[in-house]
Structure formats: C-alpha cells, structure tokens
Amino acid sequence: MIEVERLTKRFGKTVAVQDLSFRVEPARVTGFLGPNGAGKTTTLKVILGLARPSSGKTTIAGRSYRALDQPMRRVGAVLETSNYHPGRSGRNHLRVLAAATGIPRSRVEEVLELVAMKDVARRRVKGYSLGMRQRLGLAAALLGDPEVLVLDEPANGLDPAGIRWLRDLLRSLAGQGRTVFVSSHQLAEMEQIADDVIVIHRGKFIAQAAIAELAAKATARVRVRSPHADRLRELLAAQGISVEALEGGVLAVREATSERVGELAAANGIVLHELTQETATLEEAFLELTGGETVA
Amino acid sequence: MRLLYAELLKIRTAPWTTVILVLSLVAITVLGAGSTLATADDIFGSPDVVGDVVSISHIALVFGLLFGILIVTWDYRHGTITQTFLAAPRRERVVLAKLVTAVLVGVALVLLALAIGIVMGKAWLGGDFVIVRENWEEMGRVVAAGALWAMFGAGVGAILQTQVGALVSSLIWFLVVEPIVMGLRPRIGTYLPGNALDAFVSGSDRLSRGNAASVAAAYAVVAAAIGTASVLRRDVS
Numbered sequence: 001m002i003e004v005e006r007l008t009k010r011f012g013k014t015v016a017v018q019d020l021s022f023r024v025e026p027a028r029v030t031g032f033l034g035p036n037g038a039g040k041t042t043t044l045k046v047i048l049g050l051a052r053p054s055s056g057k058t059t060i061a062g063r064s065y066r067a068l069d070q071p072m073r074r075v076g077a078v079l080e081t082s083n084y085h086p087g088r089s090g091r092n093h094l095r096v097l098a099a100a101t102g103i104p105r106s107r108v109e110e111v112l113e114l115v116a117m118k119d120v121a122r123r124r125v126k127g128y129s130l131g132m133r134q135r136l137g138l139a140a141a142l143l144g145d146p147e148v149l150v151l152d153e154p155a156n157g158l159d160p161a162g163i164r165w166l167r168d169l170l171r172s173l174a175g176q177g178r179t180v181f182v183s184s185h186q187l188a189e190m191e192q193i194a195d196d197v198i199v200i201h202r203g204k205f206i207a208q209a210a211i212a213e214l215a216a217k218a219t220a221r222v223r224v225r226s227p228h229a230d231r232l233r234e235l236l237a238a239q240g241i242s243v244e245a246l247e248g249g250v251l252a253v254r255e256a257t258s259e260r261v262g263e264l265a266a267a268n269g270i271v272l273h274e275l276t277q278e279t280a281t282l283e284e285a286f287l288e289l290t291g292g293e294t295v296a
Numbered sequence: 297m298r299l300l301y302a303e304l305l306k307i308r309t310a311p312w313t314t315v316i317l318v319l320s321l322v323a324i325t326v327l328g329a330g331s332t333l334a335t336a337d338d339i340f341g342s343p344d345v346v347g348d349v350v351s352i353s354h355i356a357l358v359f360g361l362l363f364g365i366l367i368v369t370w371d372y373r374h375g376t377i378t379q380t381f382l383a384a385p386r387r388e389r390v391v392l393a394k395l396v397t398a399v400l401v402g403v404a405l406v407l408l409a410l411a412i413g414i415v416m417g418k419a420w421l422g423g424d425f426v427i428v429r430e431n432w433e434e435m436g437r438v439v440a441a442g443a444l445w446a447m448f449g450a451g452v453g454a455i456l457q458t459q460v461g462a463l464v465s466s467l468i469w470f471l472v473v474e475p476i477v478m479g480l481r482p483r484i485g486t487y488l489p490g491n492a493l494d495a496f497v498s499g500s501d502r503l504s505r506g507n508a509a510s511v512a513a514a515y516a517v518v519a520a521a522i523g524t525a526s527v528l529r530r531d532v533s
Contacts, residue, residue, distance in 0.1 A: 051531035085370060
C-alpha cells in the first residue's frame, strides 16, 4: 500500500504538488492520471525517495522509502525510459542492479524471460527501441519480486499489442495481491489498464474513483432541441438545473434526466423536436474534472 | 560491499569508455617508456633511467582523475542514478562505494603504468635496469597520489554532477588556471591542488613532501566531503 499525506513540493516559487493526499490499495491496478506537467512524476519521485517533499509525507507499507530495508525487494519502480548507459547490454544493466541489491544472477534471467527480452539481452541498450527500453525497465522493477510496483508512463512507446501485453502483466501482478500504481497522461490507456484512477491537475487532487465510476460521475448530458428553446431554458433554470444554449435552438442540460426535461416541457406545452440522453465518455469526464484542460 | 561490487561491475560493463581510457594510458606509457629507454641506451644503469621511467607513470594520475569523475558522473549523465538510488536509497553508501571504487581504480592505473615501465626497462636493459630504494619510494608516492587524485576526481564529479562540466572544468583548471596563477603568484599557486600533488610526487622547492602530501590529501578529502553533501541534498531530476 502506498500512502501520500498532504504532500507539497515546491521548486523555487513553482508549486509542483500542492497538499496532495491519496492512498493506493493492494491487489488493484491504480492509475495516476493527469495532463503533462500535473505533478505526477514529481509525486512519484517523492514516494520513491528521489526528491524531498517540501512538506507532508509519503509511505510505502507504512515506511518512507529511505527507511525501507532492501527497497528493491519491496518496491519495483520504472521512472524514465532513457535511463540506461547506452554501451551496456540489457542483461548487464540488470546484473549491475542485481549486484547492488544482492539479488542472484539467476533472477536476471527469470525477469528477462518474463518481459520477453531474452533474445535481445546481449545487445547494447543503444540499439533498443522505446518499447524494448520499457520492457527492460519493467524487468528491472520486477528483479526483487516486489509487492509494490510504481510505473511512470509505462505504456509510452508500446504499440497496441504491447499495451495489451502490459495490461495482462499488470493485471496478473495485481491478481497476486500486489499494489500496482501506474501513471499516464493518456485516458484511453488507463481505461484499458487500470481498475481505479487517481486524477490530479496542476499539482492538486481532483478525484479518486473506480474507472467506471469516474465515467458515471461525469454529469450525463441531455440534448434538447426545441423551437421554444428560450422559454424551456428559463423554466429549467428556474428549477435550478444548469442549461447551456447551443446553436439552432439546442440546449445542453446537465444534472437532469431526459424524463425530467420531457415532463417539464409537456407540462408547459413546449414542443420538442429532439430529446437525447448523452452518456459522457471517460474523456469528457476527465475534461470536466480538470476544467476543460485538454489531455492528449 | 554489494554496492562496491556493483560499481566495479559498472566499469566492466561499460566497455568502450573503459577500454579507450585504459588503452590510451597503455599507449602513452609504452611510448613514453620506450623513448626514454631508447635515448638512455648509452648511460646504462644509472638510477636516472629508472627514475625517468617511473616518472612516466605520473600520466596515470590524470587518468585516475578522469575515472574518478566518470565513476560518479556517468550515473548522472545516463540517468541511471535514479535506479542506483532506488536500489540504495541511503545515498551516503552509494557515494562511499563510488569513492572506494575510484581509489581502487586510481591505484590500479598507476600500478599498471609502473608495471609497464618496469617490464619494458627489464626487457630493454636487463640487469642494468636496477631499481634502487629511491625509485621504490617514488613509486609508492605515485601510487598514493593515484588514490588521492581519483578520490579528488570523484569528489569534483559529485559536486558538479555533470560529466561534461566536470571534465571540462578540470581540464581548464589544471591546464590553464593553475599554470597562470603559478606564473603570477607562485606562493598561492603552490598550494593549488594540481601543484600540491606535483610537489608531493616530484618534489618542489617551495613545499616539503610532507606538507605537499597533507595539502593534496586535504583537497581530496574536502572535495569528497562537499561532493557527498551535495549528492545527499539534491533531488534527482
């Protein structure tokens, strides 16, 4: 389990993370979602003891990363993809890490197998594709057979087949009871990979929910077209329902079901030409939560 | 110990950097010793020939310095410092392992250069290549200097943390700044790191060997201490 309590991180005058609190539960894949620059990587770095918090604290299984005994056996992490000595082979990269943590060499071969990198392990990292670097990073994270995995944008550079492979791997790891925490700025990816998501924006907590719940949370919209749009709009507004007037006599009604809008129109003798319940996609839910800031 | 082993493994598994540096050292030593021995043919057996051959090994100190810088900064340059610290979040242990590695490498490089010189001397001049006590003493000093200098390099690397920055500023410092200061204000210049080390190894009119050793050692220790503090304090970007 990962806990973040009232974390704030400043770089000079810039506040990268502000009063952020959340908890990541075991046996689930939890997504960490936010546009680029939202503070995801900074938060992960603090969790992993690579950066100091300005205030607040983060713990893994109740202890700060630096206080963990043999951290690689407790936590596996992948931060950036370019972090390899280009002249070193993939296998040797893992051997160096294994040596630093007292993990036997045989485990290096096991994780290479696990991420399907055995064939290319002898080659120098210089020649690896982005996807191969991602897999090597995952292999490094899995070296210590950790119960907590922290992955920063692991799907970057993976093709659709690679993403499916990643999803299956993360699912099976979570299925073994491990805590899996995965950041991404891509909603579509999260929809495929995560059970839960934590959404942050500009360093602040926005929402934490099951991914399906998040989509449902986005207020569904009712689209109404009527020749008497103005009157209907006033009626709805009088009921405290938020209405947005679009072009051509179309209203976008939030926080009301199509039934309610239809009944209200009938009771007041307003002719409707169209009445549609629109379900929000996750993308829209996200836009709503972050106040319309676009995500790639 | 694990971290030390990991650092040594890093050197062994970064083949090109290591191979190029070691080969350059070997090439320079072989050429230097060769030309010294070739021109010394007619003054067989004088301790000067041995002394000259030993002094060729001084070049290994520069390589030790470079290796010291590299051992710390390549982790930063290639971003592998992230994983190094994930594996060992108590950073002081990582820095200690790197300092020890640098010292080992610095000593090894000097020994390599000395071995080349002695083997070539024996092969060239045979029984006339007589190593006297004075020579052994100088060799001992070069070995000690090798340890100090690699440690100094690692300290500078830890302070600056950028590989290019550390390499370039060291070159400018030792090749430009120190000679200029030495020329203009020799009393200050004598106490600058490079000159102090030189006074320790080769002797100097201004600074006794003992004092020179203390000054050079102080530089190495202070650089290592500031470097350690700087690595501990700074966030990994």
